[in-house]
Amino acid sequence: AALGEPSVTVDVQAPAFGGARRVVERGDGDRTDVLIELGQGGTIEGVVTDWRGDPVAGATVVVRVGDEALEELHTSARGRFTVHGIPEGDVVLEALPPGDREHDLAAVSQRTDVLRGRTTRDIDLRFERR
Known part of the structure; x- marks a missing residue:
């Protein structure tokens, strides 16, 4: 300032x-x-899949509180993601398809809650078919 x-x-x-x-x-x-x-923040673990339930590698996962993006990361080869240090409260997880899948996968979002010092597991962000 x-x-x-x-x-x-x-x-x-x-x-x-x-x-x-x-x-x-x-x-x-x-x-x-x-x-x-x-x-202490919380942790979120999950997977990004397509409409058939197959994992999607390289998808972008954005963690939002309101309009603010707290974290942005990419899924592993098995479609998995883990994000640490998320403040306690309600968040929105948004999954965006990798560039080579934008033609057949539509972005998806899901609300979840985060508890301090705890891990929110088994989040499944499932893309819809375009």
């Missing part, structure tokens, strides 16, 4: 922990101490 700004937004993230965002008001002095505590 510019020196004249009355506040600054601080984003903090660490592996296996949920992130945090704080708006810090500028104090009268040269320095303002800020304590930001990160809560």
